[in-house]
Amino acid sequence: MHFQWYPGHMTKAKRMMQENIKLIDVIIELVDARTPVSSKNPDIEQMAQNKIRVILLNKYDLADESETKKWKKYYEDKGYFTALVNSKSGKGVRAVNSVVMEACREKIERDRKRGIINRPVRAMIAGIPNVGKSTFINSFAGKACAKTGDKPGVTKGKQWIKLGKNIELLDTPGILWPKFEDQSVGLRLALIGSIKDEILQIEELAGELIKYLREEYPAFIEDYLGFEAEGMEYEILEKYALRRGCLQKGSIADTERAAALMMDDFRGGKIGRITLEKI
Numbered sequence: 001m002h003f004q005w006y007p008g009h010m011t012k013a014k015r016m017m018q019e020n021i022k023l024i025d026v027i028i029e030l031v032d033a034r035t036p037v038s039s040k041n042p043d044i045e046q047m048a049q050n051k052i053r054v055i056l057l058n059k060y061d062l063a064d065e066s067e068t069k070k071w072k073k074y075y076e077d078k079g080y081f082t083a084l085v086n087s088k089s090g091k092g093v094r095a096v097n098s099v100v101m102e103a104c105r106e107k108i109e110r111d112r113k114r115g116i117i118n119r120p121v122r123a124m125i126a127g128i129p130n131v132g133k134s135t136f137i138n139s140f141a142g143k144a145c146a147k148t149g150d151k152p153g154v155t156k157g158k159q160w161i162k163l164g165k166n167i168e169l170l171d172t173p174g175i176l177w178p179k180f181e182d183q184s185v186g187l188r189l190a191l192i193g194s195i196k197d198e199i200l201q202i203e204e205l206a207g208e209l210i211k212y213l214r215e216e217y218p219a220f221i222e223d224y225l226g227f228e229a230e231g232m233e234y235e236i237l238e239k240y241a242l243r244r245g246c247l248q249k250g251s252i253a254d255t256e257r258a259a260a261l262m263m264d265d266f267r268g269g270k271i272g273r274i275t276l277e278k279i
């Protein structure tokens with residue numbers, strides 16, 4: 001499998017993010033807990049120099065718990081403040097507030113010594129498409145949030161969401177596209193659905209999933225298939241199509257439909273809690 005992916009609007013988004021970064025103290029970066037490295041854009045390291053850094057392992061409800069623990073420690077060892085979050089259900093979201101405050105403790109102390117008291121820290125959410133930025137912002141800010149900044153009638157300028165007394169969140173997240181020369185990074189992003197399916201052949205993708213699960217999560221895949229995952233991946237997919245009743249005219253296995261079902265089930269966590277990259 002070989003694919004390239006570099007959307008043209010990436011440059012514009014990157015420029016906008018560089019502008020926004022100047023306004024903030026802390027970057028809250030979302031990564032997908034199923035692929036904590038591949039879903040992290042490397043450009044952010046350079047852009048975020050001198051900023052306080054928080055990494056949220058989002059969608060941890062879909063990832064392998066023991067692997068997520070290791071990744072959390074991995075990022076903490078690198079000096080990040082971290083939290084596990086399920087933005088969809090809201091689990092872990094509330095704790096992010098105190099993680100951000102903890103991350104900013106030294107800065108607040110420095111400010112205090114300089115006579116700056118009670119100035120909220122300014123934060124921005126960043127991450128690749130589909131990692132859960134909007135869902136997180138909605139959950140984090142909640143319904144009670146108050147927008148600050150612009151007065152009615154003034155269209156220019158940034159919108160800040162006030163989160164209690166201590167944090168102001170920029171309401172537009174920084175979008176970064178994943179970057180990869182390494183094909184395996186692209187493959188993992190395709191598997192989690194961060195890269196649109198149209199540019200990849202869905203049966204090939206399902207084949208790669210079967211291959212990975214067979215090695216790393218054999219019990220999960222066999223449970224899911226309902227038979228032993230032996231033989232070529234394509235044969236397994238054919239057998240699975242018949243089992244799921246995915247048939248074309250003449251009772252031939254509709255492997256494309258079966259592959260789509262399998263990918264949906266995987267992305268929805270129905271095959272199990274699975275991590276695609278391990279330390």
Ligand code: G4P
Nearest residue numbers: 058059060085086087088128129130131132133134135136
């Ligand atoms: P983005 O702004 O970064 O592009 O991502 P967005 O919030 O739109 O989220 C992308 C998808 O990921 C959404 O699913 C959202 O519900 C889901 N999601 C976000 N955070 C979590 C999480 O922690 N756990 C799980 N399981 N899912 C999460 P969707 O299928 O596009 O929409 P919907 O059907 O859920 O409404």
